[in-house]
Amino acid sequence: MTWPASYYTYGTLIPDMTTASFCEGIVKGLQFFGCKPDYLIIDNAKALVTKHHVGADEIFNEQFSFFMRKLGILIDANNPRSPTSKSAVERTVGIVCDRCLSRLKKEKCQNIEEYGLRLLSLVDQYINKAPFRQRGSDTQRETLFKQYEKLKAHPLPDILPGFTKYYPGIKVPSNYLVNVEGHLYSVPYRFVGKQIDAEVCSSIVFFHDTKVIAGHLKSISDVPQILPEHMPKDHVALAKKRSMYNTQEAILAEAKLQSLELFGLCEIWLNRDGMQKKKACIYSINLYKRNYFNVSLLDEAVRRMRSSTDYRLWNTYTLRKILSEIKDEVMSSDTGRFMTQEDIIEDVLSNPDYTYLRTVKPVKGE
Numbered sequence: 001m002t003w004p005a006s007y008y009t010y011g012t013l014i015p016d017m018t019t020a021s022f023c024e025g026i027v028k029g030l031q032f033f034g035c036k037p038d039y040l041i042i043d044n045a046k047a048l049v050t051k052h053h054v055g056a057d058e059i060f061n062e063q064f065s066f067f068m069r070k071l072g073i074l075i076d077a078n079n080p081r082s083p084t085s086k087s088a089v090e091r092t093v094g095i096v097c098d099r100c101l102s103r104l105k106k107e108k109c110q111n112i113e114e115y116g117l118r119l120l121s122l123v124d125q126y127i128n129k130a131p132f133r134q135r136g137s138d139t140q141r142e143t144l145f146k147q148y149e150k151l152k153a154h155p156l157p158d159i160l161p162g163f164t165k166y167y168p169g170i171k172v173p174s175n176y177l178v179n180v181e182g183h184l185y186s187v188p189y190r191f192v193g194k195q196i197d198a199e200v201c202s203s204i205v206f207f208h209d210t211k212v213i214a215g216h217l218k219s220i221s222d223v224p225q226i227l228p229e230h231m232p233k234d235h236v237a238l239a240k241k242r243s244m245y246n247t248q249e250a251i252l253a254e255a256k257l258q259s260l261e262l263f264g265l266c267e268i269w270l271n272r273d274g275m276q277k278k279k280a281c282i283y284s285i286n287l288y289k290r291n292y293f294n295v296s297l298l299d300e301a302v303r304r305m306r307s308s309t310d311y312r313l314w315n316t317y318t319l320r321k322i323l324s325e326i327k328d329e330v331m332s333s334d335t336g337r338f339m340t341q342e343d344i345i346e347d348v349l350s351n352p353d354y355t356y357l358r359t360v361k362p363v364k365g366e
Contacts, residue, residue: 001029004088007132008033008145011096011123012116019047023067023163030071030160032120033145035153039074041086049077066166066199072154092127099126165200172196176231177224180204184224187214189232248274251281258288261299265306269314283316287323297326 001010010029014021022045030036044052052058058077068075078086100122109115128142170178172191177184180198187196187206197207206214216225228236245251248270256263262284269277288298301322305314 001026001033002089002092003033003037003145003149006141006144006149007088007092007127008141008149009092009096009123009127010120011100012120013112014116015112017045017047019061019063019067020163022047023064026071027160027162030156033150033153034156035150036071036073036156037153039076040068041076041078041089043078043086044080052077052080054080054082062168063163063166066168067161067163070161095127096123099130162201167198167200169195170198177226178206183219183222185214185216185219186224186226186230188230189235245278245282251278251285254285255281258285259295259299259302261302262288265302265314268306272311280316284319287319297323297330301326 002008010032012025012028014025026040042048044058046061048061048064050059050061060075060077065075083090100119103122103126104115104119107118109118128145129140132139132141132144165181167180170180172178172187172194174192176187176189176192178187178196178198180200185204185206191208191213194208196213199205199207200218202218204216204218205212214227214230216227219225226239228239231239244254251270252263252266255266265284266277266281269280284302288295301319304322304326305318308314308318
């Protein structure tokens, strides 16, 4: 990177020719200069420019363009095969090769980072702090840069943005779950059918018309990340309902709130079959909560079902059948109520033919 008047230069090595490496190199260059320009003229590397023909408009790489917008620097691509339009950097590349790379080849460093730092120190020593143009002159490129160009440049923000992947024009599907790099993330459901953009680094940020609409930590699992505030009201209610009964303790606590008879039934189900009986418990709880039947009718149905010695009949189908029978009893009864087990016992004990039952002494163990 070179300033066009002073030829003040930043140079380093990057591990590859990817967009991320170019962007990281630009950030390090701006940190070295301590300021930023209005615009940057770039070459037509594939990592920066998608398409550019002589005399035609350039089409920038979306991720690079987005990164430079965050930096607040305009970009202009050099016209293909026209080196004179970026003569400053062309000349500087030659100087770097002559004065710096020739010396770097004689040195041994451990890795590319060390080579890059050593190259920068050579650039600073043999170019930036060397006499500018006239031999014997004390004027240095660094002096000219600080005296003229840096005063006209813009100060750097406190935090420079790092490179992030950018995915523009994503259409939000009907389930408001957006697929980014093979993982699903929710956005507010009101954006269904609209085009949004995504920025990916350690987190995922979604934009609509440059405004942030959602954010998630980057997922490492196949489970969709869904935030409750992104859901419509009916979906929130459904999700809340599903989360209510995740454990046996939660199921029993809810059953106990409805009825002790129901609590006893659910406790037996869960103790014998575990969470395999989760649906049966929830179905029974909902029968109580929806008030389709009087609680006393439901309790009586549970008691009658539990009186069966065949555990296979202890299911929601039997419960519904017994409820229907009790309802028929109520409809056909003169009193408008069904006969409970207590009623049956009371009738037996009040019958004169069974008076002896009230006086007989119980046998121990019976």
